[in-house]
Amino acid sequence: MEWRARVDLRICHEGEYMRVRLNRKIYQNDENGYTIATFVTQDDSIPISAREKRHSVPGEYSFVAIGYGIPITEDIELEVEGEWVVSDKHGMQFHIEQFLEVVPRTREGIVGYLSCGAIKGIGPATADLIYREFGLDSLEIIDYQPEKLLSIKGITEKKLETIRQTAGKNKVFRELMTLLSPYNITSKKVSAILKQFGDTSIHVVKNVPFMLCAVKGFGFLTVDDIARKCGCSLNDPMRISGCISYVLKKAMTKGHLYLLQEELLSSVLEVLNHKLLTPVVHEDEVSAVMYKLIMQGSIVNDNGRVYILRQFEEENATAQMVARRLLEKGRQQSIKVLLGQAQKALNIQLSKTQEQAVKMVFENTISIITGGPGTGKTTVLKVVLYIHQVLAKGEIKLMAPTGRAARRMVESTGFTEASTMHLALGLVGDGESYQEFEYLTAELINVDEFSMVDMRLAYEFFRHLQSNTRVLIVGDVNQLPSVGAGDVFRQLIATNLIPVTRLDLVYRQGVNSSIVVNAKQMQENKTAFVFGEDFQFIEAKGAEQTAEILKSLYLSETGVNGIDNVQILTPYRKKSQAGVNELNKTLRDVVNPKSKMKAEIKVGGTVFRVGDKIIQNKNQGEISNGEIGSILRFYRNEEDGDKVDLQFAERIVVYDVEQMDIIEHAYATTVHKSQGSEYPVVIIPWVKAFYTMLKRNILYTAITRAKAKVIIVGEWAAICQAIHTVDNEYRNSALAEKIIYYYQQYNVPSEKQLRLAI
Numbered sequence: 001m002e003w004r005a006r007v008d009l010r011i012c013h014e015g016e017y018m019r020v021r022l023n024r025k026i027y028q029n030d031e032n033g034y035t036i037a038t039f040v041t042q043d044d045s046i047p048i049s050a051r052e053k054r055h056s057v058p059g060e061y062s063f064v065a066i067g068y069g070i071p072i073t074e075d076i077e078l079e080v081e082g083e084w085v086v087s088d089k090h091g092m093q094f095h096i097e098q099f100l101e102v103v104p105r106t107r108e109g110i111v112g113y114l115s116c117g118a119i120k121g122i123g124p125a126t127a128d129l130i131y132r133e134f135g136l137d138s139l140e141i142i143d144y145q146p147e148k149l150l151s152i153k154g155i156t157e158k159k160l161e162t163i164r165q166t167a168g169k170n171k172v173f174r175e176l177m178t179l180l181s182p183y184n185i186t187s188k189k190v191s192a193i194l195k196q197f198g199d200t201s202i203h204v205v206k207n208v209p210f211m212l213c214a215v216k217g218f219g220f221l222t223v224d225d226i227a228r229k230c231g232c233s234l235n236d237p238m239r240i241s242g243c244i245s246y247v248l249k250k251a252m253t254k255g256h257l258y259l260l261q262e263e264l265l266s267s268v269l270e271v272l273n274h275k276l277l278t279p280v281v282h283e284d285e286v287s288a289v290m291y292k293l294i295m296q297g298s299i300v301n302d303n304g305r306v307y308i309l310r311q312f313e314e315e316n317a318t319a320q321m322v323a324r325r326l327l328e329k330g331r332q333q334s335i336k337v338l339l340g341q342a343q344k345a346l347n348i349q350l351s352k353t354q355e356q357a358v359k360m361v362f363e364n365t366i367s368i369i370t371g372g373p374g375t376g377k378t379t380v381l382k383v384v385l386y387i388h389q390v391l392a393k394g395e396i397k398l399m400a401p402t403g404r405a406a407r408r409m410v411e412s413t414g415f416t417e418a419s420t421m422h423l424a425l426g427l428v429g430d431g432e433s434y435q436e437f438e439y440l441t442a443e444l445i446n447v448d449e450f451s452m453v454d455m456r457l458a459y460e461f462f463r464h465l466q467s468n469t470r471v472l473i474v475g476d477v478n479q480l481p482s483v484g485a486g487d488v489f490r491q492l493i494a495t496n497l498i499p500v501t502r503l504d505l506v507y508r509q510g511v512n513s514s515i516v517v518n519a520k521q522m523q524e525n526k527t528a529f530v531f532g533e534d535f536q537f538i539e540a541k542g543a544e545q546t547a548e549i550l551k552s553l554y555l556s557e558t559g560v561n562g563i564d565n566v567q568i569l570t571p572y573r574k575k576s577q578a579g580v581n582e583l584n585k586t587l588r589d590v591v592n593p594k595s596k597m598k599a600e601i602k603v604g605g606t607v608f609r610v611g612d613k614i615i616q617n618k619n620q621g622e623i624s625n626g627e628i629g630s631i632l633r634f635y636r637n638e639e640d641g642d643k644v645d646l647q648f649a650e651r652i653v654v655y656d657v658e659q660m661d662i663i664e665h666a667y668a669t670t671v672h673k674s675q676g677s678e679y680p681v682v683i684i685p686w687v688k689a690f691y692t693m694l695k696r697n698i699l700y701t702a703i704t705r706a707k708a709k710v711i712i713v714g715e716w717a718a719i720c721q722a723i724h725t726v727d728n729e730y731r732n733s734a735l736a737e738k739i740i741y742y743y744q745q746y747n748v749p750s751e752k753q754l755r756l757a758i
Contacts, residue, residue: 177234
């Protein structure tokens with residue numbers, strides 16, 4: 001007989017586990033349990049390249065495996081589950097994601113297991129004493145009657161507690177893995193549950209699963225699925241509360257800062273009663289929970305607009321800060337003489353509108369310049385920077401939402417330095433924490449590509465400003481709004497309180513760029529495009545034919561221009577052969593095919609290979625969301641585990657393999673991800689299958705990412721549909737309204753001022 005360290009055999013996925021036993025330990029970290037070891041199995045399905053040649057026992061195969069908390073003993077066997085991963089330094093290895101101890105019902109098996117270090121507080125001598133006392137029942141005693149261990153010499157109350165906690169944690173972990181295995185919950189997430197709820201984890205999952213929403217990585221829909229299968233009440237206030245939060249957060253992913261109360265109620269009821277023949281949850285129940293959340297301060301009802309508290313506070317505070325800045329007159333400076341001096345020094349000839357834009361900057365504490373590609377925004381900025389240095393010689397700060405946009409400012413202005421907004425503001429990750437809060441000390445701050453700035457980042461920007469700072473905001477109002485919630489750039493312009501200069505004349509290359517001309521045509525709702533070497537259209541029927549053309553076209557263009565200079569931009573990620581996911585699979589295997597000379601790893605369902613073109617999809621450290629780079633190598637650090645070297649422009653960063661979940665392939669990427677970037681050559685698939693994305697601002701943003709050449713592949717009817725579709729994406733935001741309100745409130749003269757006026 002055998003004792004399996006598994007609580008419930010009903011969901012054991014028989015046949016998916018590989019039975020192994022320890023051969024030799026290579027390395028084990030005592031703190032986190034990270035283990036490297038060789039194991040032996042009789043399973044002949046293991047890859048030939050993973051088999052160790054020096055192990056020559058007939059019918060057995062030896063291989064290297066990696067995992068956490070693996071028992072190091074030859075006296076038991078393990079049933080392991082995981083995946084094969086290739087390392088360029090160590091070859092193919094098995095990464096253990098789950099394991100079950102299979103302990104023989106013998107003295108050697110039980111003593112060997114107890115003394116292997118899996119249970120802290122029990123060494124070889126104590127393990128022997130336990131077996132002498134309890135025999136074949138030793139493991140059950142530890143699991144269910146651990147207090148009996150006090151009869152063993154050397155086991156004190158303190159040591160018993162250590163044994164109980166270790167054994168209990170192992171047991172709970174295994175039971176959780178079994179309980180949650182149908183939901184594809186990883187061991188990492190199970191560990192997060194244990195960290196949050198400890199010994200009560202099983203009770204939480206079975207009886208109050210909606211508490212899992214407090215654990216990072218557990219969305220409402222996943223938790224709701226678990227709860228339904230566990231037979232939990234569908235009217236549970238915690239379920240309703242979790243759904244309200246889910247719906248509001250989902251609205252944020254679509255750019256909304258709030259939902260109207262009626263819209264929120266309707267959406268919540270739809271989710272809660274989904275797939276039910278008869279509605280179980282009713283409006284009065286949702287209203288009652290919503291009222292309770294408002295009273296608790298979790299959400300805010302602002303005249304029928306329901307916000308998550310944080311979004312409400314950030315919008316309100318930003319409106320107040322902008323209103324106060326508008327009332328600060330600042331130091332107005334005459335630049336009439338310097339305008340001519342700057343143009344002469346820079347060999348620039350400004351139009352009247354551009355001259356007015358420069359004057360506007362020096363007459364106000366905050367101002368906006370907006371315009372399409374080639375309309376002279378950078379030219380105006382060069383003159384502003386020159387004049388500021390002559391006038392004040394104070395600090396200048398150039399920043400943009402992405403690293404690529406910041407580097408473009410350096411290249412286009414000749415200024416020595418620019419940074420991402422996150423770096424300038426000292427924000428870590430996606431702006432959830434600070435390195436250290438410090439006010440921005442620059443006298444002049446220019447923020448480019450401001451259409452990309454969401455409410456969260458705008459709030460942080462304005463609260464870091466000092467009262468004497470002059471702010472110039474630059475962007476293209478016709479581009480896509482920010483990925484995050486809020487429509488800040490358009491809202492600031494909509495106040496009609498902030499001075500705005502609109503540049504609409506094309507200056508770039510003497511109006512010779514077809515890209516610039518056609519971008520302007522689009523904004524005028526016209527389809528009479530100018531075609532030439534720098535702007536091409538290739539007709540294709542449907543997504544499948546478009547994808548085939550894209551493959552050969554991509555190979556042709558990268559062959560001439562290099563892979564870093566050609567980018568496919570598509571509005572769709574899934575559900576289409578011309579979407580990001582399918583194109584990346586096809587193009588990667590063509591451009592960077594599998595080879596024995598190139599190491600690769602698998603993270604989740606994605607295989608990454610040395611040489612792959614990749615994009616980061618979350619702000620982390622010095623690398624911003626949307627930055628494109630490549631994979632240099634995979635290797636192992638004996639203390640810290642598997643590592644990856646990634647190169648972004650001139651920077652090389654080292655990530656843990658686990659961090660690769662924020663990386664994806666970038667042979668093709670979405671138009672939204674391309675904001676703030678420029679590429680010499682842009683290839684755009686555009687077909688009717690993209691029906692929900694056939695909007696003018698999406699196509700406009702795509703073609704204006706190109707510096708030298710645009711090639712559109714697809715259906716002309718789809719292009720016409722996009723250009724004629726009203727594309728000003730509506731977002732729930734009250735920022736403009738609130739700025740106007742606070743400006744009026746702050747601008748009311750005091751009683752003392754009124755008396756003086758009289």
